Amino acid sequence: MNAIIFSAIWGVFMMFAGAFIQSKTLPKYLAIIGAALLFVLNGIELYYGTPIFNINGMNMLSIKSMNLTFLEVIFGATLLFFLLSGRDVERVGEHVSEYFALIFFVLCGVTLSSTYNTLLLLFLGIEIMSIPLYVLTGADKRNLKSNEASLKYFLMGAFSTGILLMGIAFIYGGNSNASFYIDQLQLGSGKMPLMITVGLVFLIIALSFKVSAAPFHFWTPDVYDGAPTVFTSFMSTIVKAAGFFAFIRLFKNSFGPVQLQWQNLIVFITIATMLIGNVTAVFQQSVKRMLAYSSIAQAGFMLLALFALNQTADDGIILYSAAYSLATIGIFAILIKMNDYTIEGFNGLAKQQPLLALVATICLLSLTGIPLTAGFASKFYMLTAAVENGHKFWIVIAAVIFAAISAYYYFRVIQAIYFKEPSSAEPVIDADRVSGSFKILLVITAVLILILGIYPEILIGWAHH
C-alpha cells in the first residue's frame, strides 16, 4: 500500500520543511511534487499489482483495483487542485507548508478509509481525514467567520465521531462472529437482531453527517462558506467523495444481504438530501454558498449508489467522484479569482476573460449533467444502477426531476457569464491573477471533463482491471 506510507511521510516532511524553508513559494512546489509522486506510485501499484511497501497486516486492508482506481482519482484530483489553486493556498495565511502538510494527512486518511477492511480502520481513516480539516477550516485565523466555521465543524464532527464509534461497538457486540472485519459480520438472512439494527442506524447517521446528507447537513453551508475558499474546494470534492466511497463499501460488504431492511431509511435520506440541496441552492445569491448547497444536492445523487448497491453503482461512484471533483475544482479555481462572489459578480465574464468563461461553463454544464461532459456519464451510471436495483422506481423519477431543478441555479451563473453586461466598470477579475499556466491548466481540466464524458470507460476499465 504505497499511498498510506508515502502520504504520511510526505506530510511529515512538509511539516519539517515549513520550519526550515523561508521561501513562500517553495512549499507549493514540494506539495505538487508530492501529489504527483503519490499519483505515480499509486498508478504503479494499480498497473503492476505489486506494492513497494507491503503493509497489509492481518488482511486489514482491501487492496483491489477498484479501491486503487478510486485513489488514483483522488490523487489526480488533488494534483489538479494543487496546480490550479496552489497560489491561492499561499494567500490564506502565514503557515503555507503546514496547510499542505495537513492536506497530505487528509490524503492519508482518505487512503485508509478507501481501503479499510475492518471497522477499526474505517474509524481511524475517517478521523485522520477529519481532524486536519477542522484546522484547515479555521486557517484564516483573523477571520471570525472562519473561526466560527471551524468550531462548529469540530463540535459537530466530534459528536458524529462519537456516534460512529458507538455504532461500531454495537455492531461488534451484536454479530455472532464478534468480528471487526466488514465481510465477516454474520447477520444471517432473517430479521436483524436489535443490537445490529441500532448499530446500523448509528453508522448511517454518522456517515451521513460526514457526507453531509440531509437531515445531517446543517453544518455544511456554514462551514463551506466560512472556510477559506481554496479549502472549501478541497473539502467539498475530494474529502466528500472519499466519505461516500467508505460509506458504500461498508454497506455493500457488511449489510448488503439485508439491504431491504434498511433501504427505506436510505430512500428517505436520499430524497431529503436532494430536496433540501436543490431547493435551497435555488435561492442563493452567493456562488460560494450556492456551490455549498449544490454539493449537498450532488451528494443526493451519489446516495443513489448506496440505494442501488450493485456493480454499476461501484463503477458509478468512481466516475461520479471524478466528474464531480473535476468540475467543482475547476469552478472553484475560477471563483477564487473573482472579485465578487455573488452571481452578479460573474456578469460579463465572457467579454473580459473568454477562456475562463468557457471553462466555467463546461464545469457548470458538467455539474448539470449535460451529455458530452463527465457529469452526464456519471449521472447516467447512477440512474442505471438505481433502475437496475429493481425496487422503488419512483426514486429515479424524483432524482431526474431534481436534476432538472439543478439546471436552474447552474444556468443562472452561465447566464450571468454570457448574457449580462458587467454591473460596474471594475474588471470582474484582476488580470494579473490569471497567469498563462493557470489558463493552460483550466483547459486541461475542461478537456478531462470532456474525455470522461465521451469515453467514461477509460476510468471504469481500470476499476475492472
Added chain:
Amino acid sequence: MLGTYTTFPELLILVPMLAGVICFFLGKNNAAKNVALFASIVTLCISLASLCYADDKFAKYNTVSYIWLKYIGSTYLVGLDATGRMLTLLTAIGFPLIFVATYKNDYKNSASFYGLMLLTQAGLMGVFCAMDALVFYFYWELALIPVYFLSSKWGGEKRIQATFKFFVYTFAGSLLMLVGIIYVYLHTPGRVFEDGTTTAHSFSINAFYQAKLAVSEQAWVFWLFFLAFAIKMPIFPFHTWQPDAYDQSPTPVTMVLSGIMVKMGLFGVMRWLIPIFPDATKQYAHLVMVLSIIGIIYASCIAIKQDNLKKLVAYSSIAHIGLMCAAIFAMNAVSVQGVLLQMFNHGINIIGLWIVVDQLEKKTGVKEISRLGGVAHKAPVLTILLVIIALANIALPLTNAFVGEFMMFAGVWQYNHWYAAIAGISIILAAVYTLNMIQKVFYGETNTLTASIRDIALHEKVILAVIVVCIFMMGVYPQPMIDLTKNAVTILLRVGQ
C-alpha cells in the same frame, strides 16, 4: 472511398460539426458566415448524393458502427433509413436556405453565431441518424445546447427568460426519456461484440425493438418517452414554452426551431416510441389524439386573436404539428405516409414564412399586425411570394401541404370520424387567420411605418422563389417523396402491430 473510410451518416454529422468548430476560430469579418454557408451547401450535396444510394445493396454506405462503451453495450451506430434520409434532407436544405436568407443580417460575434448554428445542424443530423439509444440521447441534447446559447445571446428583449423556460422544459423532458431509455435497456437482450466481449444488455435500436416489456410496464414507460417528445413537438398542454421562444429567438434560430427541430419530436415518436411500445401506443392512441386535436383547435383560435406576427406563425405551427401527431397515432398507411410528407413540407413552408416575417420586421422594426398595412403597394414581389407560401400553409390544392394534410385527414377519418371532423375545423380557422394577416399587413392603406419600405433584394427573391418552386413541385408531383418514404411506412406499421 465511401463505404471503406467513411459513410453518408458520418459525413452528414461531421461536416457541419467540424465546420462549426472552425467557425469559432474565425475573426470578426464575414469569414465565418461564408464558411458556414459553404459547409451547409457541401452538406446539402452529400445529402442529395445519399438519395442516389438509398437501395439496400448500398447498405455499407449508409450505416456504420464503432465500439464505444463496451461494458454497457453501446456502439456508435449511425445509419440512414428512409425516414432518416428524408429528415436529413430537410435539415440539409433548411440550413443553406436560412444562411442565404439572413445573409445580410449582421450579428455581433458572428464567428460564435455561425459556429453554434453549424453545431446545431450537426446535432440534428445526429438525432436523425442515430441507431443506438445512447447516441440518440447524446445528439438529442447536443442539438439543444447550441440553440440555448444562440437564443439567449442574440435574441430579443426577454430572451433570457423565454429561452430558459424552453431549456428547462426540454431538459426535464429529456431526463425523463433518459430514465425510460435505461429502463428499456435493462430489458433488452445482450449482444456479442466483434472482439468477443459480451454484455448483458444493449442500446442498439434492434435490441430496443426486441425488449421484452409487459403490457403493464409499457403503460407507464411509454409516458417517460412520450413526455420528452410531446414537449419538443410541442403538443397541448406542453406547448407553453413555444410562442415565447419563437418570438424571442433571432430569426435564423426560430427557423431552425420551427422548421426542423420540432420534427425531432415527431421523429422520436416514429422511431423510438411506437415500435418499442406497440401495446401502449394502441392503449393511449385516443388520449394522445384528443390532446392533439384540442391543441389544434386551441392554437388556431389563439392565432386568430394574435396581433404579434411571430406569435401568429408560432401558434399556426402548433396547430400543424398537432395534426401530424394525431395522424401518427392513427397508425394506418395513409396517415403515416401523410405525416412523412408533411414533416418535410411543413419545414419548407414555415422557413419561407419566417423569411417573410423577418423581412417585414427588419424593414419596419415592428411585428404587430395592427401597426402594419399596405405593404403590397411598396413591395409587390414580397407580397406575391408570401401569398403563395401562406396559401401553402393553409394547404390549398396544388401546394405541397395539400397532399400531406389530405392524407393525414383521410387517415384520421379512417380511425375515427369525429376526430377528423373536429380537426377539420382547423382548415377553416387556418384560412381565417392567414388571410386576415395577409389582408391587414399587405393591403389597405400604407402608414408612416410602411410608406418607406423597399422591395426585397435579389438574393432574398431567389431564396423565396426556390421555396415557391419547391411548394409547387411537391404539390403537383409528390411521387418521388412518397417513393422515398413508403418503405418507412410499411416498416413502422409492421413493427407497431
